Amino acid sequence: MSYATQDDLVRRFGEGELLDLADRDNDGVIDTEVVDGALADAASLIDSYIGRRVSLPLDPVPAVLERVACNLARYFLYEDRxxxxxxxxxxxxxxxxxxxxxxxxxxxxxAPATTTGGSPAYEAGRREFDDDALKGF
Structure with missing residues (x-):
């Protein structure tokens, strides 16, 4: 699940920066596969941290995760520079x-309710048989 889009990256950091980072063919066009790869890497990292706290996929996606995903994807796009x-x-x-x-x-x-990790919850049901019900047998 992606927490941000290419449009989110452009809105936050500008088309020029994204073009510098993701124009691998030097043809003046943002390579969407490169951007999608960085966004997928960001989503995987996010899921690895929050997956123990919440059920994935998140619906709705908390707004804070868009910002985090954009910052992570930007870092991945920069690589070693x-x-x-x-x-x-x-x-x-x-x-x-x-x-x-x-x-x-x-x-x-x-954010959706968090999971509790640990044992499953148990709720006692209604009694089907009791002493009165078994007297006739």
């Missing part, structure tokens, strides 16, 4: 994801 700002945003995103995985941060008000 990431600027200090890009590295800092990546580290902050991973730090926040770690906090979510430890239960120290939440996905926000829009």
């Amino acid at each position: 990431a600027t200090e700002e890009v590295r800092k945003r990546h580290e902050e995103a991973v730090s926040w994801l770690r906090a979510v995985s430890r239960g120290e941060a939440t996905l926000g008000a829009e």
Whole structure:
């Protein structure tokens, strides 16, 4: 499941930056496969942290995850030429994801109920047989 789109990346960082990062053929066109790969890597990383806390896929997707996914995907697109700002945003995103995985941060008000991990819940049902019901046998 993707938490952000190419349009989200363009809106946050500008088409020029995305073109610099994802025009692998140098033809002036953003390579959507490259962008989709970075977004998929970001989603996988996000899922690896939040998957123990919530049921996946998330529906609706909390808005905070779009920002986190964009920052992670941007870092992945930069590869080994990431600027200090890009590295800092990546580290902050991973730090926040770690906090979510430890239960120290939440996905926000829009997030679905968290799972409880551990034993399944048990609820006693109605008694079908009791002493009165068995007297006739």
